[in-house]
Amino acid sequence: MTHQAHAYHMVNPSPWPLTGAVAALLMTSGLAMMFHFGSTILLYMGFTITLLTMMQWWRDIVRESTFQGHHTMTVQKGLRYGMILFITSEVFFFMGFFWAFYRASLAPTIELGEYWPPTGIMPLDPFEVPLLNTAVLLASGVTVTWAHHSIMSNKRKEAINALTLTVMLGLYFTALQATEYYETPFTISDGIYGSTFFVATGFHGLHVIIGSTFLIICLMRQIMYHFTLKHHFGFEAAAWYWHFVDVVWLFLYVSIYWWGS
Numbered sequence: 001m002t003h004q005a006h007a008y009h010m011v012n013p014s015p016w017p018l019t020g021a022v023a024a025l026l027m028t029s030g031l032a033m034m035f036h037f038g039s040t041i042l043l044y045m046g047f048t049i050t051l052l053t054m055m056q057w058w059r060d061i062v063r064e065s066t067f068q069g070h071h072t073m074t075v076q077k078g079l080r081y082g083m084i085l086f087i088t089s090e091v092f093f094f095m096g097f098f099w100a101f102y103r104a105s106l107a108p109t110i111e112l113g114e115y116w117p118p119t120g121i122m123p124l125d126p127f128e129v130p131l132l133n134t135a136v137l138l139a140s141g142v143t144v145t146w147a148h149h150s151i152m153s154n155k156r157k158e159a160i161n162a163l164t165l166t167v168m169l170g171l172y173f174t175a176l177q178a179t180e181y182y183e184t185p186f187t188i189s190d191g192i193y194g195s196t197f198f199v200a201t202g203f204h205g206l207h208v209i210i211g212s213t214f215l216i217i218c219l220m221r222q223i224m225y226h227f228t229l230k231h232h233f234g235f236e237a238a239a240w241y242w243h244f245v246d247v248v249w250l251f252l253y254v255s256i257y258w259w260g261s
Contacts, residue, residue, distance in 0.1 A: 007074040009064070016057035023049035058217065065234070066226045076233050083237045087244050090207075094248050097200040098255060104192040105260055112191065116260070121193050122185045123261035129180045130257040133173055134249065137208075140169035141246045144215070144239050151232050156222070163219040166242070170212035177205050197256055204248055211245050214238040 030043025065071035105116045113119035147162035188198040
């Protein structure tokens with residue numbers, strides 16, 4: 001850092017934004033090809049390039065932040081603002097799904113039998129698997145907070161144990177949701193109820209998978225001594241994201257599973 005007179009990180013030219021864009025194009029084109037022609041070549045190509053881009057781009061960011069000293073306090077402040085704005089955008093993303101659900105459920109039309117849940121729909125029991133999933137996610141919120149406090153207290157092994165528990169709970173939630181989807185007596189094509197249920201809970205499930213991946217990377221970094229008492233924003237961002245996922249699930253459970261049934 002001796003060659004520059006400011007605390008900002010001037011990012012070097014990188015090929016990964018370009019490869020990421022190409023991968024996204026291949027994946028969307030591949031999905032269209034799969035839907036219409038049954039061909040999965042483009043989809044697999046896009047998925048493979050996405051994985052390679054993720055690994056190499058994240059590797060470069062870890063190097064810049066941990067070993068090269070580019071993530072100064074000023075840079076970390078900017079990253080915090082960026083993460084806050086990202087989570088805010090995610091709040092509005094889910095708000096659209098809740099808007100659709102309440103619009104349909106508070107004033108069910110004559111096509112739905114003027115009744116909610118619509119005539120012919122057998123909703124899930126909110127006190128079975130959904131309640132277990134709620135307990136699992138709330139427990140994971142406790143363990144990720146435990147991990148955060150352990151990092152700030154310089155208790156490395158405790159942080160590793162807490163992060164491992166959090167990842168296991170996140171993967172368990174995903175397995176439970178997959179089982180629930182397999183046994184659900186209605187489908188996404190069952191009108192507004194099926195579409196709002198599967199789109200809202202499905203996107204939340206995708207966010208749980210993303211958050212679990214985020215935490216797995218943080219666990220690997222913690223094992224490799226990357227985090228210190230005052231320099232662990234990578235984990236902090238993952239914890240914020242995980243708490244956001246927890247809160248969204250509480251709203252989903254109360255609205256769609258419990259009240260909506």
